[in-house]
Amino acid sequence: MSGFRISPIAEANGFRLEAFSEIGSTNALALERARAGDPGRLWLVTKRQTSGRGRRGRAWETPDGNLAATLLLVPDFELKHAATLGFVAGLTLSDALKAVSPASRFHVGVDGGTPLNGGRFALKWPNDVLADGAKLAGILLETTLLPDQRFAMALGIGVNVVAFPEGLPYPASSLKDLSVDCDAEALFLAISDAWIENERLWDNGRGLSHIRRRWLESAAGVGSEVAVQIEGRVVRGIFETIDDECRFVIREPDGGVITVAAGDVHFGAVASAASA
Structure with missing residues (x-):
């Protein structure tokens, strides 16, 4: 039972x-x-x-x-x-x-x-x-x-x-x-x-x-290195925040910002190992 x-x-x-x-x-x-x-x-x-x-x-x-x-x-x-x-x-x-x-x-x-x-x-x-x-x-x-x-x-x-x-x-x-x-x-x-x-x-x-x-x-990885796999390519940068619609916000090395609605996220050592 x-x-x-x-x-x-x-x-x-x-x-x-x-x-x-x-x-x-x-x-x-x-x-x-x-x-x-x-x-x-x-x-x-x-x-x-x-x-x-x-x-x-x-x-x-x-x-x-x-x-x-x-x-x-x-x-x-x-x-x-x-x-x-x-x-x-x-x-x-x-x-x-x-x-x-x-x-x-x-x-x-x-x-x-x-x-x-x-x-x-x-x-x-x-x-x-x-x-x-x-x-x-x-x-x-x-x-x-x-x-x-x-x-x-x-x-x-x-x-x-x-x-x-x-x-x-x-x-x-x-x-x-x-x-x-x-x-x-x-x-x-x-x-x-x-x-x-x-x-x-x-x-x-x-x-x-x-x-x-x-x-x-309670978010993991805010302010840390991140790699996000999006439609077959990998975007790298720093996880900055989530926006008002809860999309993932990445700050790229050149200072640009990318907003991601869907993708696979990896932090730290796993981010470093991620590849396209």
């Missing part, structure tokens, strides 16, 4: 929960539910996902004990605001991780390290969470149009709770590897709780400036 529970405040705000012992993809199922008429505000969770995927269709492994969770939304806001919910999800996950982890500091890692405020977890643009400079979690947003011309959104969160993939081109870690005593069920409970406040702060896009400010407080 599943031990997953949704937080009382989430339940009071109309959110629902379905938990599975195993599933192909929580995001895929969420979008199927939306096309079948589900009204949204539904969490789908599992500790074993067999065909999950990350950004750009990459495989995302969820071995038994890790967390795969998707929030299905059928919103009233405009589609142009949808992408910024990734930053809401990042803050939510960061808040949840802080809630379930003992307070301590990590050293700066090879792909971004921790933010200057000494927080344990760092947010890597656009939709990753790092611990000690290694990838701990990823977020994937997907949308589908509905027959009534509205759209549905699947906001997927994958966290390495007990294990992380081997042979990746970047460092990765898990909560177990970091000696954080927390299982997938406890982490999801904290996520479902933290989402409520961050969604309220976002306020259908009207509060994006507040989300941006909070995100930058």
